[in-house]
Amino acid sequence: MEAAEAVVRSRELLAWVTPLNRDCGRLCGAACCQPDEDGKGGMLLFPGENALYDPLPPGFTLAPDRLTGALLLTCPGMCSRGSRPLACRFFPLIPLLSSPVPDDSARFTLAMDVRARPVCPLSASGMAGLSADFVTGCREAGKILCASQETRVFLAMLKEHLRKYRAFL
Ligand code: SF4
Ligand code: SF4
Helix, strand or coil, X not given: CCHHHHHHHHHHHCCCCCCCCCCCHHHHCCHHHCCCCCCCCCEECCCCHHHHHCCCCCCCEEEECCCCCCXXXXXXXXXXXXXXXXXXXXXXXXXXXXXXXXXXXXXXXXXXCHHHCCCCCCCXXXXXXXXXXXXXXXXXXXXXXXXXXXXXXXXXXXXXXXXXXHHHC
């Protein structure tokens, strides 16, 4: 499958499911949408996703990420569901490649994103505390993403990026 198709289908699967069956942003003041203390923040786009940000919605910016080289989307701290990137649709979960090599036999595991630990109150209770529909949607989206070779390479890079982040924590 082409990366562009995989990202569109995954975004559609996660268009309406949310981590809880109510607005979890009320628990934390939408902590994951706030910039960090340096006024920075942003989400890495999946392969092919940049085509969905042309033209960019007002208040968004797009530039190569200094650490990973992937495209980093920044937002104004509020967005419509249609302009929400796939990384935000997955959060606080993330698909992690479980195979050492991103070939076509690669599989993934769904995990709590380590970046959720400092910000997300749902992080402590783990996947058991999340809406079953949300977890199912993330699993299905992960399967679709893993059908693209380009996206598997991206997921391998992302796993390494998170390993370094965990070590930094
Ligand atoms: S930080 Fe966690 S609880 Fe808060 S809005 Fe984001 S996903 Fe929901
Ligand atoms: S794009 Fe939307 S969901 Fe993602 S961090 Fe920005 S405001 Fe929050």
